[in-house]
Amino acid sequence: MTDIVDTAKLADRVSALVEAARKAGADAADAVAMLGRSTSVSVRLGKVEGTEASESEDVALRVFVGRRVASVSATASADPAALAERAVAMARVSPEDPFQGLADPSRLARSIRDLDLFDGTAVPAETLKETALAAEAAALAVGGVTNSGGSGASAGLGGLVLATSHGFVGRYVATRFSRSVSAIAGEGTGMERDYDFSSRLYYSDLDSPETIGRNAGERAVKRLNARKAATGPVSVIFDPRVARGIAGHLAGAINGASVARKTSFLRDMMGKPVAAKGVTVTDDPLKPRGQSSRPFDGEGVEGMALSMVEDGVLKHWFLSTSAARELGLETNGRGVRASSSVSPSSTNLAIEPGEKSPEELIASLKSGFYVTEVFGQGVNMVTGEYSRGASGFWIENGELAYPVSEVTIASNLKDMFLNMIPASDLDRNFGTAAPTLLIEGMTLAGS
Structure with missing residues (x-):
C-alpha cells in the first residue's frame, strides 16, 4: 500500500498550479490533485476470472477572473504554466456567475485533523484471490446453493490534495478494503440470487470471507419458491440494505444544489416537519474511520457534525460555497470535489436508531411486506413519487411467512418520511x- 507521504509531491504540484494561475492573470484560484491506487481479484467456481491493478494521479485547476470561472483537468505531470494560461483564457470568455468563488478564508480548516483513515496494510493479489475463493466456497457449501455468481476482493486507496490562492494547503488519504460474493440457489426458472459484502477502511475490520459467503448462500436459499402478493395497501418494513437507499433519497432531497435549482420535493420545507416525530438524521464528516469522513471538503472547509433532521424537523441543507451563496446562506463544509467542479453532498449520513428491535417491528404487524431488494428507476426527486419493483418476505401474524417477488411498491417520499419508524439496529x-x-x-x- 502506497505510503501517505507520497502526497507531499502532489502538494507542491497543486501549489505551483495556483501560483501559475495568479501569474497568468487570475484573481483567485484553487487546484486539486486526486490520486488512486487499487488492486482487485474476481473468481468464479474456483477459478480466477480477472485481476486488475490501477494507479492514477490527476490534477484540476479552477480559476476566477472577476465573476467568471473556468476549470481544466490534466495528469499530474502537466506543465503548470500552460495549464494556467489555458484556464485563464477560458475564464475571460465565460459568462459571469455571481455565486462562484473560493470559500471565505475564515471558513478554511486551520489544522488538518487525523481521522484515522489510512491503513498501511499491504494485501498482495494472492491474498485477495484466496479470500475471494474462501468466500465463494462458504457460499457453495450452504445447502440449496447450486451455483456461484462470482466472488471478489479488493484493496486500494484514494487521496485528495488541495491548494488555494488564500494560502490553504491540505491533504489526506483514505484506504478501502472490500470482499463480496454472489450465490445462486435453485434450478431453471426457479433460481434465485443474493449476495453479501463487507467494505471497511481498515483491513482488520472486514467481516470474514466465511461469514460473507454463508450469509449470501443462506439469503439466496430463503428466496426460493417465491409467490406474488395481493394488490392493495400495505405496511412495508425495509431491510437495512434497502433502507440505506431511502436514506440516500432523503440526502438527495436536502441537497442545496437541488434546492437552488428547485428540483427537490423538499425545497420549501426548511424548518418544517419532513419526517415522523422522533426521527433524527445526522451527518458527520469528522467521524474517525468513517466510510465518508474527510478532514476538509473540496474547498478546504472543515465541516462539523449536524443534525440535518431533528425530531422530524428539517434543520439544514447540504451546502457547498456556491450552493450556499445562491440560497443566501453559508457553506457547511459539504462541498465535494469531482475533478474541476464542486457540488454539495452528504458525508457520514445516518437515520438514527429507534427504540424497537426489527423483530418487534415485524411482530407488530398482522400482515405486511418485509422488503430485501428493490429495483427499477421509479423515483422522481422533483415530485417525490416513488415506485419500485421489490422482493422480500410476506409477514403474517407478526412473522416472516414466505418469500415474495415480482411485485411493485409505491407511495410518495414525502408521505414515506412522515410515516417512517426506525428500528434499533443501525x-x-x-x-x-x-x-x-x-x-x-x-x-x-x-x-
Whole structure:
C-alpha cells in the first residue's frame, strides 16, 4: 500500500498550479490533485476470472477572473504554466456567475485533523484471490446453493490534495478494503440470487470471507419458491440494505444544489416537519474511520457534525460555497470535489436508531411486506413519487411467512418520511446508514 507521504509531491504540484494561475492573470484560484491506487481479484467456481491493478494521479485547476470561472483537468505531470494560461483564457470568455468563488478564508480548516483513515496494510493479489475463493466456497457449501455468481476482493486507496490562492494547503488519504460474493440457489426458472459484502477502511475490520459467503448462500436459499402478493395497501418494513437507499433519497432531497435549482420535493420545507416525530438524521464528516469522513471538503472547509433532521424537523441543507451563496446562506463544509467542479453532498449520513428491535417491528404487524431488494428507476426527486419493483418476505401474524417477488411498491417520499419508524439496529459502517425501517400506508401491486 502506497505510503501517505507520497502526497507531499502532489502538494507542491497543486501549489505551483495556483501560483501559475495568479501569474497568468487570475484573481483567485484553487487546484486539486486526486490520486488512486487499487488492486482487485474476481473468481468464479474456483477459478480466477480477472485481476486488475490501477494507479492514477490527476490534477484540476479552477480559476476566477472577476465573476467568471473556468476549470481544466490534466495528469499530474502537466506543465503548470500552460495549464494556467489555458484556464485563464477560458475564464475571460465565460459568462459571469455571481455565486462562484473560493470559500471565505475564515471558513478554511486551520489544522488538518487525523481521522484515522489510512491503513498501511499491504494485501498482495494472492491474498485477495484466496479470500475471494474462501468466500465463494462458504457460499457453495450452504445447502440449496447450486451455483456461484462470482466472488471478489479488493484493496486500494484514494487521496485528495488541495491548494488555494488564500494560502490553504491540505491533504489526506483514505484506504478501502472490500470482499463480496454472489450465490445462486435453485434450478431453471426457479433460481434465485443474493449476495453479501463487507467494505471497511481498515483491513482488520472486514467481516470474514466465511461469514460473507454463508450469509449470501443462506439469503439466496430463503428466496426460493417465491409467490406474488395481493394488490392493495400495505405496511412495508425495509431491510437495512434497502433502507440505506431511502436514506440516500432523503440526502438527495436536502441537497442545496437541488434546492437552488428547485428540483427537490423538499425545497420549501426548511424548518418544517419532513419526517415522523422522533426521527433524527445526522451527518458527520469528522467521524474517525468513517466510510465518508474527510478532514476538509473540496474547498478546504472543515465541516462539523449536524443534525440535518431533528425530531422530524428539517434543520439544514447540504451546502457547498456556491450552493450556499445562491440560497443566501453559508457553506457547511459539504462541498465535494469531482475533478474541476464542486457540488454539495452528504458525508457520514445516518437515520438514527429507534427504540424497537426489527423483530418487534415485524411482530407488530398482522400482515405486511418485509422488503430485501428493490429495483427499477421509479423515483422522481422533483415530485417525490416513488415506485419500485421489490422482493422480500410476506409477514403474517407478526412473522416472516414466505418469500415474495415480482411485485411493485409505491407511495410518495414525502408521505414515506412522515410515516417512517426506525428500528434499533443501525450499523454505522456505511457512508449512508439506516436501520430497519417500518413505513405504513404504501401500495403494493401484485396479483
